[in-house]
Amino acid sequence: MVFNKNILLGVTGGIAAYKACTLTSRLTQKGANVKVIMTKSAAEFVSPLTFQALSRNPVYIDTFDEKDPNKIAHIDLADWADIVIIAPATANIIGKVANGVADDMLSTTLLATKASIYVAPAMNVNMYGHPAVMRNMQQLDEWGYHFIEPGAGYLACGWIGKGRLEEPETIIDVIEKHQSIDPFLQGRKVLVSAGPTREKIDPVRFFTNHSSGKMGFALAEAAAKYGAEVTLVSGPTALTVSNNKINRINVTSAQEMYEAMHDYFADSDIVIKAAAVADYTPKLVYDEKMKKQPGDLQIEMKRTKDILLSLGEIKSNQYLVGFAAETNNSIENGLKKLEKKHLDAIVINDISTKGAGFGGDTNIVTYVNKKQEQKDIELATKIEIAEKILRFIDRDMKDEKH
Known part of the structure; x- marks a missing residue:
């Protein structure tokens, strides 16, 4: 899986830098195109000439040493790379990137x-366990960086514990296994909506619902994992995406979500509306806070635009999937929605069932396509369910071509 890949190897200043020489050699032997960036500290441990000989490419150290006047080196390398490996990765480089510091060629x-x-x-065991280092690694993990955990054993500093750079062969094996994930959505553009909407009453109040956005975010993450170019239109939620390639569009109201979904719809191949959009919005929105009055309060509501129906009426080659969160007659109501809104498939879930519904990390759903072929997905994590839904969609799209 590294054959003919453009691999950028970042080597930082630790005694384990010598292992990066073997890593460069192994990658080159496997047919990878390897270029090396060294920090100035790394060059104190291993000569840049060593990496140049092993990779058969120039070695980059200084941001301002532009080898080709027609290119900006660090941007050119960033665009060139298919895979980037930081080995060894010191606490310093992890901290820099986690906090957006860019003060040398590698960062x-x-x-x-x-x-x-x-x-x-690769670092001292106590450094590896320091709260600052752990926090920085957690941040990078949330952004979609992949960690190859260090091994445990005798360290160069004399301590025994976790912090030793993993062996080059193991590093390559981990990367190859990760890269071998079937990119069955490669080349497809996927548009996903997620989360709730908020309908403003006045500057301090709004109507909303219990949607957490977890199912929609899981679909976006899974689609990106399998090679799709993903746009995620999200209502207000505390969730973050771990894949930095996902194009996230934040919206608040049903009207804003309507506009964002229509903006990206024409250029999409697969559209999944998992958001819980408000059906009604206040007819009158107050510019100032409403004061408490004696007696009851009535707020007149008007219908919001039906996003899914509007997309179903204009779709051409898009595969359009809706969600139906029900509390009774789930399948019957879901099938009506499938037909009425001109969908290619619908995902139905009974939110009253234990383990399903809003807020939790698990779900139980039924996938039904327009041929009314029904697939039940038993209790599973939302990311597992998302992956199965995408497999069903891919299968149905391929079946339509035959």
């Missing part, structure tokens, strides 16, 4: 690249 390139990044830490 500027890391912040500029869209390639998959693999981090192989």
Whole structure:
């Protein structure tokens, strides 16, 4: 899986830098195109000439040493790379990238690249367990960086514990296994909506619902994992995406979600509306806070635009999937929605069932396509359910072509 891949190897200043020489050699032997960026500290441990000889490519150290006047080196390398490996990754480089610091050739390139990044830490056991280092690694993990955990054993500093750079063969094996994920959505553009909407009453109040956005976010993450170009239109939620290639569009109201979904719809191949959009919005919105009055309060509501129906009426080659969160007659109501809104498939879930519904990390759903072929997905995590839904969609799209 590394054959003919453009691999950018970042080597930082630790005694384990010598293992990066073997890693460069092994990658080159496997047919990878390897270029090396060294920090100035790394060059104190291993000569740049060593990496140049092993990779048969120039070695980059200084941001301002532009080898080709027609290119900006760190941007060119960032765009060139298919895979980036940081090995060894010191606490310093992990901290820099986690906090957006770009003050040398390697850190500027890391912040500029869209390639998959693999981090192989190597440091003293106490440094590895320090709260600051752990926090920085957690941040990178949330952004979609892939960590290759260090091994445990005798360290160069004399301590025994976790912090030793993993062996080059193991690093390559981990990367190859990860890269071998079937990119069955490669080349497809996927548009997903997620989360709730908020309908403003006045500057301090709004109507909303219990949607957490977890199912929609899981669908976006899974689609990106399998190679799709993903746009996620999200209502207000505390969730973050771990894949930095997902194009996230934040909206608040039903009207804003309507506009965003229509903006990206024409250019999409697969559209999944998992958001829980308000059906009604206040007819009158107050510019100032409403004061408490004696007696009851009535707020007149008007219908919001039906996003799914409007997309179903204009779709051409898009595969349009809706969600139906029901509390009774789930399948019957879901099938009516499938037909009425001109959908290609619908995902039905009974939110009153234990383990299903809003807020939780699990779900139980039924996938039904327009041929009314029904697939039940038993209790599973939302990411597992998302992956199965995408497989069903891919199968149905292929079946339509035959």
